[in-house]
Amino acid sequence: MATPSNSTGRPPQTAIRCVGVTKTYGEGNAAVQALRGVDLEIRAGELLLLEGPSGCGKTTLISVLAGLMHRDGGNCSVLDHDYEQMSPGETTLFRGQNIGFVFQAFNLIPALTAAENAATPLLIRGLKRKAAVDQAGAVLKELGFDDRMMRSLPADLSGGQQQRVAIARAMVHRPRLIVCDEPTSALDRESGHQVMELLRRFALDQDRVLVVVTHDERIFKFADRIARMEDGRITRIENPPARAPEASRKPPAQS
Amino acid sequence: MQVIAVDDATLTGVPLMTDGATASVLRTPDAVIVDDGGSSGKLDTPSERADQWPRGRPHLDVPMRPLATGDELLINDTRVRIAGRSMALPRFPPRPLLFTTFSTAGRILLPERRRLTFVLVTAAPGVDPRALATRIETATALRARSSVDFKADTVRWMVTNSEDVGDAVTMLTIAMLVGFGVTGVMMFMFTNENLKYYAVLNAMGATARQIVGMVFVQAAICALLGAGLGLGLCAIAGRMFTLYNFPFRLMWFAPVAGGAAVVLVSIGAAALSMRPVLKMQPASFLAGR
Ligand SMILES: Nc1ncnc2c1ncn2[C@@H]1O[C@H](COP(=O)(O)OP(=O)(O)OP(=O)(O)O)[C@@H](O)[C@H]1O
Ligand SMILES: [Mg+2]
Numbered sequence: 024m025a026t027p028s029n030s031t032g033r034p035p036q037t038a039i040r041c042v043g044v045t046k047t048y049g050e051g052n053a054a055v056q057a058l059r060g061v062d063l064e065i066r067a068g069e070l071l072l073l074e075g076p077s078g079c080g081k082t083t084l085i086s087v088l089a090g091l092m093h094r095d096g097g098n099c100s101v102l103d104h105d106y107e108q109m110s111p112g113e114t115t116l117f118r119g120q121n122i123g124f125v126f127q128a129f130n131l132i133p134a135l136t137a138a139e140n141a142a143t144p145l146l147i148r149g150l151k152r153k154a155a156v157d158q159a160g161a162v163l164k165e166l167g168f169d170d171r172m173m174r175s176l177p178a179d180l181s182g183g184q185q186q187r188v189a190i191a192r193a194m195v196h197r198p199r200l201i202v203c204d205e206p207t208s209a210l211d212r213e214s215g216h217q218v219m220e221l222l223r224r225f226a227l228d229q230d231r232v233l234v235v236v237t238h239d240e241r242i243f244k245f246a247d248r249i250a251r252m253e254d255g256r257i258t259r260i261e262n263p264p265a266r267a268p269e270a271s272r273k274p275p276a277q278s
Numbered sequence: 279m280q281v282i283a284v285d286d287a288t289l290t291g292v293p294l295m296t297d298g299a300t301a302s303v304l305r306t307p308d309a310v311i312v313d314d315g316g317s318s319g320k321l322d323t324p325s326e327r328a329d330q331w332p333r334g335r336p337h338l339d340v341p342m343r344p345l346a347t348g349d350e351l352l353i354n355d356t357r358v359r360i361a362g363r364s365m366a367l368p369r370f371p372p373r374p375l376l377f378t379t380f381s382t383a384g385r386i387l388l389p390e391r392r393r394l395t396f397v398l399v400t401a402a403p404g405v406d407p408r409a410l411a412t413r414i415e416t417a418t419a420l421r422a423r424s425s426v427d428f429k430a431d432t433v434r435w436m437v438t439n440s441e442d443v444g445d446a447v448t449m450l451t452i453a454m455l456v457g458f459g460v461t462g463v464m465m466f467m468f469t470n471e472n473l474k475y476y477a478v479l480n481a482m483g484a485t486a487r488q489i490v491g492m493v494f495v496q497a498a499i500c501a502l503l504g505a506g507l508g509l510g511l512c513a514i515a516g517r518m519f520t521l522y523n524f525p526f527r528l529m530w531f532a533p534v535a536g537g538a539a540v541v542l543v544s545i546g547a548a549a550l551s552m553r554p555v556l557k558m559q560p561a562s563f564l565a566g567r
Contacts, residue, residue, distance in 0.1 A: 091561035119483015
């Protein structure tokens, strides 16, 4: 397995361990069993892709992993925390400290500039505006943004640029777990590759974990492992198709 | 025209006069004081001496000016002389008003069975007006009121008997309801539109308290803008009114009451739009649905 922890010689640590996680939406006749006993272990330093047919429970699973949703049964430890033992307020604070999100529909705040959007996790933590925006600007610069683009509103940016702002926002506060729900589905092939490359390069190191939900076979090669989900269960975990392990970590040609 | 006759000896009841004059001008024969409050514009005299009675012809369209000290008036075939001008508050409804002594009034007014409508009494120093009024009532079996009570009675009478008060209250109520409805619906719509972003912020670690704070800050800014615009427009309107000599007074409690109403309306509107924010499920926005 080509995880960075191998290169430092440290044994890979388990960052997330789920056993028999279940989740049901609704009650009675309308009940939908979205998760039917998910077993999953993710190591620190790993990029795990989660794929499977529509409605198989991928979004539900990462919502549970990210502490956005309660599970009904099973055990789940995320970065040594169990959300079921925490109050809603503690869970919210934990999310703010430790989890980054990349949403399918970007979900940037339209009234804020790119740099301000990327700075929101820092602002939520109570950082001063200038410091937060400067710090976010530095991250955006690494993602290939110039000063003009940083001052642009999301509406004036292309889809690929917006998703890069979203990635900057997901990692500006150095969270230990980043979950992405179909981060490339709104992007063309080129932008999709760029986004995945940036995620690997900047959001992943030996202490961090990336979980990416996708339908997009074109990005399979960026994964360390691919978990296949079907009907509320993880049915298979496999290695990506012929990925030269270090290839995707080279800087992109443009920068 | 209304004539108020004051006691010949004390001259109690004449309001403050212009040019520092005092009520003692009434001590000259056939003297009257004309009050600006209800008379200006209604009881005027031609500006040109040539147009004035009795030398000129009947005058309807000649330039006019307010009555001034030295002018003469013919009231019921008795000639009186304007001895000064007083400055009572404008009355509602406005009517020309003259002050004179009781004896002069007895000569210029037509004979009536009852000539005494009310007696104005000044309490001696140290005497409580209300206690004095009670004493007068028991002694004379006539209604007596201290000026404070009299004002209160008048206000109460206006509130119960005048439609104007009811109209004003209805208007204000409608304004409040419409304001509440419009701002409430707008706040609700705005918050709902942004629900997705509140959810995103919540996912990223913004606490419920921070988000509630955001909604209230938004309401507060709306309220401040609205109150500022409203008071500003009101002040401009008032300024115009006074510039063109319409009576207008903004009393201290009007902006305060208006501000309180705005605060109430905004808090209500914010609270109304708070429900979906507090009930939202951040997870349901994750996939961009
Ligand atoms: N809020 C909800 N209420 C009721 N049922 C839901 C809710 N959210 C999801 N479901 C159902 O749960 C199942 C799993 O949904 P989920 O969104 O996790 O699937 P998914 O794998 O992310 O699908 P997609 O690839 O289309 O995004 C589906 O059958 C879905 O209809
Ligand atoms: Mg999904």
